[in-house]
Amino acid sequence: MKDLEERYLERLSQLYPTIAMASTEIINLQAILNLPKGTEHFLTDIHGEYEAFSHVLKNGSGAVRRKVDDVFGNTMGSRTKQALATLIYYPKEKMDRIKREEDNMEDWYKITLYRLIEISKRAASKYTRSKVRKSLPEDFAYVIEELITEKADIMDKGSYYNSIVSTIIRIGKAEKFIIALSELIQRLTVDHLHIVGDIYDRGPGPHIIMDKLMKYHSVDIQWGNHDVLWMGAAAGQRGCIANVIRICARYGNLDILEEGYGINLLPLATFALNTYKDDPCKCFQLKGDSGHGKNEMLMDIKMHKAISVIQFKVEGQIIQKNPGFKMEDRNLLHHVDYEKGTIEIDGKTYEMLDKNFPTIDPKNPYGLTKEEEDIMERLEQAFLNCEKLQRHMRFLLNKGALYKVYNNNLLYHGCVPLNEDGSLKTVSVYGKSYQGKSLYEILESYVRKGFHALDEEERERGRDMMWYIWLSEGSPLFGKDKMATFERYFLAEKETHKEKKNPYYSLLEEEEVVNGILREFGLPSEGTHIVNGHVPVKSKNGENPVKCGGKVMVIDGGFSKAYQKETGIAGYTLISNSYGLILVAHEPFESTEAAIEKESDIHSDSVIVNRVLERKLVGDTDVGRDLREQIADLEVLLRAYRSGRIAEKV
Numbered sequence: 088m089k090d091l092e093e094r095y096l097e098r099l100s101q102l103y104p105t106i107a108m109a110s111t112e113i114i115n116l117q118a119i120l121n122l123p124k125g126t127e128h129f130l131t132d133i134h135g136e137y138e139a140f141s142h143v144l145k146n147g148s149g150a151v152r153r154k155v156d157d158v159f160g161n162t163m164g165s166r167t168k169q170a171l172a173t174l175i176y177y178p179k180e181k182m183d184r185i186k187r188e189e190d191n192m193e194d195w196y197k198i199t200l201y202r203l204i205e206i207s208k209r210a211a212s213k214y215t216r217s218k219v220r221k222s223l224p225e226d227f228a229y230v231i232e233e234l235i236t237e238k239a240d241i242m243d244k245g246s247y248y249n250s251i252v253s254t255i256i257r258i259g260k261a262e263k264f265i266i267a268l269s270e271l272i273q274r275l276t277v278d279h280l281h282i283v284g285d286i287y288d289r290g291p292g293p294h295i296i297m298d299k300l301m302k303y304h305s306v307d308i309q310w311g312n313h314d315v316l317w318m319g320a321a322a323g324q325r326g327c328i329a330n331v332i333r334i335c336a337r338y339g340n341l342d343i344l345e346e347g348y349g350i351n352l353l354p355l356a357t358f359a360l361n362t363y364k365d366d367p368c369k370c371f372q373l374k375g376d377s378g379h380g381k382n383e384m385l386m387d388i389k390m391h392k393a394i395s396v397i398q399f400k401v402e403g404q405i406i407q408k409n410p411g412f413k414m415e416d417r418n419l420l421h422h423v424d425y426e427k428g429t430i431e432i433d434g435k436t437y438e439m440l441d442k443n444f445p446t447i448d449p450k451n452p453y454g455l456t457k458e459e460e461d462i463m464e465r466l467e468q469a470f471l472n473c474e475k476l477q478r479h480m481r482f483l484l485n486k487g488a489l490y491k492v493y494n495n496n497l498l499y500h501g502c503v504p505l506n507e508d509g510s511l512k513t514v515s516v517y518g519k520s521y522q523g524k525s526l527y528e529i530l531e532s533y534v535r536k537g538f539h540a541l542d543e544e545e546r547e548r549g550r551d552m553m554w555y556i557w558l559s560e561g562s563p564l565f566g567k568d569k570m571a572t573f574e575r576y577f578l579a580e581k582e583t584h585k586e587k588k589n590p591y592y593s594l595l596e597e598e599e600v601v602n603g604i605l606r607e608f609g610l611p612s613e614g615t616h617i618v619n620g621h622v623p624v625k626s627k628n629g630e631n632p633v634k635c636g637g638k639v640m641v642i643d644g645g646f647s648k649a650y651q652k653e654t655g656i657a658g659y660t661l662i663s664n665s666y667g668l669i670l671v672a673h674e675p676f677e678s679t680e681a682a683i684e685k686e687s688d689i690h691s692d693s694v695i696v697n698r699v700l701e702r703k704l705v706g707d708t709d710v711g712r713d714l715r716e717q718i719a720d721l722e723v724l725l726r727a728y729r730s731g732r733i734a735e736k737v
């Protein structure tokens with residue numbers, strides 16, 4: 088057998104069959120290394136708010152507006168620039184409005200096309216021709232390429248462009264063309280998107296966000312605890328299914344399941360209406376408004392209670408089945424005195440706010456009734472067989488992970504579990520101990536096993552592990568001592584609601600600790616950053632998302648409307664371009680309508696966290712490292728051709 092290098096060179100020579108072709112590729116790759124690094128965009132905690140998400144995606148957290156500024160600087164007033172930026176975000180909607188007011192559309196088209204071409208040129212200048220070509224919309228690829236490429240040899244450039252533009256207008260394609268250019272600018276402004284977790288729950292449109300992400304040109308996802316919860320549900324884990332439905336019900340979002348994913352909730356609804364017929368279900372008021380009127384809301388409230396009770400039972404069973412999870416103290420149903428309506432926790436007796444539990448047998452509080460069992464059985468099948476949900480989860484599995492190291496940034500949703508003294512906390516997973524990176528890796532492998540393991544037992548362990556990642560103290564995605572769902576529903580005493588955060592969150596100013604985490608993930612302590620989401624940054628209390636002198640950024644996107652009153656703003660996003668890192672603070676997003684009408688950007692503040700001295704090039708990035716490896720390989724191939732070790736293939 089030929090040695091590995093020889094076989095590798097043979098393969099490579101099929102891709103680059105001649106000296107000329109290998110040489111051309113080397114030159115191309117070398118050229119890419121010297122281009123400015125592409126812009127990365129970081130978003131976290133989107134929580135189903137698809138309109139705000141879509142807006143931030145369109146404007147690249149201000150990156151598009153910056154392009155407009157770069158091109159037109161002082162030659163254009165700021166109102167005009169803002170109008171142009173809004174046109175780029177919402178070309179169709181904005182044009183519909185303009186057509187109502189503007190009486191010389193032909194002029195408007197001409198000016199606008201000219202402006203958009205200028206911005207496209209600037210946006211494209213960061214990339215190779217070949218990459219730009221691949222991003223062009225099919226319909227107009229050729230013309231756009233003509234328009235955005237400098238033509239040094241044409242004497243009268245003005246009339247050349249004018250004639251193309253006039254033709255576009257004359258044949259009635261101006262609007263389509265404006266839309267195509269706007270989308271191209273959006274596309275070229277952000278090269279790569281990082282989602283740092285929590286796409287799902289609380290807001291109305293996670294499925295719409297997933298559809299959008301699946302079409303996005305370049306994205307990676309670090310799973311958040313809510314995403315893993317949905318993954319567990321899709322894998323058929325009952326604790327996860329119950330939580331998913333409970334949270335949808337709580338926020339008036341059962342539509343996501345019924346309409347978004349076509350999951351039939353009728354069995355649960357009928358059961359809830361019968362079981363809690365005369366029960367006002369006071370503890371289960373909705374946080375959001377389903378927008379479907381009073382009767383449906385009353386039904387949602389009953390479903391909310393029904394699924395919560397099922398959840399506490401099912402979770403009790405998971406905890407009993409997995410003593411290794413060490414979560415017995417989270418099983419509370421057997422501490423309730425159902426006659427008195429009280430509960431004893433840690434030696435203290437509390438009055439339950441709800442005393443009506445017709446489905447709980449005090450002798451076997453964690454057992455499901457026959458009806459509850461049937462409902463769970465049907466729901467399990469519905470989740471497992473929902474094609475769209477499975478497609479979305481497959482995408483999460485393929486594009487996602489528990490953490491990522493990308494261009495010297497370490498990304499994860501929650502935290503790295505630490506002890507009080509800043510050392511890595513040891514967590515036991517199915518009998519073995521892990522910490523830091525190895526903890527992340529073992530948990531991720533179980534998530535994948537939950538979907539793919541052949542062995543049924545192993546798959547079940549994987550599925551249970553997804554539930555564990557959602558809410559356990561040892562989970563780096565959760566990072567709190569407990570999830571006090573039970574107490575928050577049933578007890579008035581606020582102190583029982585407290586979920587204590589892992590020491591990680593209070594140690595982020597300690598440089599030694601932060602360096603220790605970076606080291607654990609194989610990163611040097613200089614020129615590197617940690618980016619995480621998960622915890623809302625209460626900026627109205629003076630909290631700062633930038634920690635440890637800029638080494639750590641906690642950028643909970645704060646998209647979740649329900650949380651905006653707590654934080655005072657709508658969270659943060661991050662941009663990393665060739666000049667450095669920019670942290671962007673957002674104002675609450677009203678609506679797409681308002682964004683177009685008021686031409687608002689919803690980013691109030693941009694802070695440059697880190698400005699590099701020299702503009703960063705592709706050569707300085709991870710992609711650059713890969714390209715250099717490819718160049719080195721091609722050079723070996725070239726030498727092999729020249730030395731006669733390998734023959735050209737034509």
Ligand SMILES: O=P(O)(O)OC[C@H]1O[C@](O)(COP(=O)(O)O)[C@@H](O)[C@@H]1O
Nearest residue numbers: 285312313567570571572586621622
């Ligand atoms: O505000 P809600 O919807 O009741 O959710 C509160 C629960 O969500 C959590 O904060 C987890 O969700 P996050 O990952 O978004 O923080 C729990 O710790 C808490 O019990």
Ligand SMILES: [Mn+2]
Nearest residue numbers: 285311312621
């Ligand atoms: Mn989270």
